[in-house]
Amino acid sequence: MLLAAAPHCFSSSAVSLLSLRSCKFVSRLSKRRTCYISVSPIRTCRASLITDSDSFEVGRLIGSYGFMNITSYSGYQLGMDFGNFPGDFNNLKVQDVGEGSVKIRLYEGRIAQGSLRGTPVIFKVYPGQRAGGIEADMLAANELNSHALLQSSSKPICQNLLMLVGGFETKTGEQWLAFRDDGKYSAADYAKITSQKISRNRVSESSWNHFELQQTMERRRYFIIKLLRGTINGLAFMHAHDRLHQSLGPSSVILNTVVERDAAYLVPRLRDLAFSVDIRISQFEEDRGTLSEGLWRRATAAGALSSMEKRSFGIADDIYEAGLLFAYLAFVPFCEAGIMDSLSLQRLLESTFRLDLEATRE
Numbered sequence: 479m480l481l482a483a484a485p486h487c488f489s490s491s492a493v494s495l496l497s498l499r500s501c502k503f504v505s506r507l508s509k510r511r512t513c514y515i516s517v518s519p520i521r522t523c524r525a526s527l528i529t530d531s532d533s534f535e536v537g538r539l540i541g542s543y544g545f546m547n548i549t550s551y552s553g554y555q556l557g558m559d560f561g562n563f564p565g566d567f568n569n570l571k572v573q574d575v576g577e578g579s580v581k582i583r584l585y586e587g588r589i590a591q592g593s594l595r596g597t598p599v600i601f602k603v604y605p606g607q608r609a610g611g612i613e614a615d616m617l618a619a620n621e622l623n624s625h626a627l628l629q630s631s632s633k634p635i636c637q638n639l640l641m642l643v644g645g646f647e648t649k650t651g652e653q654w655l656a657f658r659d660d661g662k663y664s665a666a667d668y669a670k671i672t673s674q675k676i677s678r679n680r681v682s683e684s685s686w687n688h689f690e691l692q693q694t695m696e697r698r699r700y701f702i703i704k705l706l707r708g709t710i711n712g713l714a715f716m717h718a719h720d721r722l723h724q725s726l727g728p729s730s731v732i733l734n735t736v737v738e739r740d741a742a743y744l745v746p747r748l749r750d751l752a753f754s755v756d757i758r759i760s761q762f763e764e765d766r767g768t769l770s771e772g773l774w775r776r777a778t779a780a781g782a783l784s785s786m787e788k789r790s791f792g793i794a795d796d797i798y799e800a801g802l803l804f805a806y807l808a809f810v811p812f813c814e815a816g817i818m819d820s821l822s823l824q825r826l827l828e829s830t831f832r833l834d835l836e837a838t839r840e
Contacts, residue, residue: 606651
């Protein structure tokens, strides 16, 4: 069954939260129902989502992953003289992170009914309150709400965002979000595959064709540039619609191909909007919810006090994460396997080079 649901049918700040309980209740009342919710005096949102579990077929488990939580926020404690660095360097802060309690499972599947029958999907399964606590429901609620809002735009939907097609809740409270299957590999997978190829080629370096090496590097640069352009385009679309990503990294960019020769067909798409933040000015006057507490605490510590200053800080924070992704793709796909990873690179840039890009280049 299809349900047209406005994004604010679901509250990201409520605790019973998202689930899709309200959607499933409505879908039982009629085969198709449209819900219009005014989110501002001049704006009405609409997004079509499939919310009947019978409309889906679930396939094999394809993987799982978790989240990292910001556990504290403090200044650098390196005991070093910063006299040679810019005057505002001591104002920089660092985050202490820990592993989150929510574990996500991914399944293959397809739509089994309706006009989209046969469409392949990827299920993202949140464990529900019993296994993942209230945080699991909050993350699922926020991800659904974020996609629904972005997909309800009056403008054409950005091709660089993963498309949510629906979801349902199981009897055990698990939240199953269904996304169109636009690729199973991430930018992190691409970097890993590429670095492994470099390591294998090092072993047989004596027989390596240098002309072919040059061609490979040119294709790699083109592939990475297109990957970055698509990522930034998706992020810009989110910012234009008053949403932050807040979880941007190599694993949150899905690719429809990792074959560098097929770069002309490459379409990167952003996923993992569970930590996305609403930055409409009106939201700063309301309860912003626990998922964004860390961001606004960092904003206040950096001197952003007004709503506009905090909004700008949030956008800049997303752009900073995009910069770290840029650095990752500029290094890792050109290194042998195991030499560099995203966290090590971030520590290197922030601690060793103090965000000095010229020193990093040298």
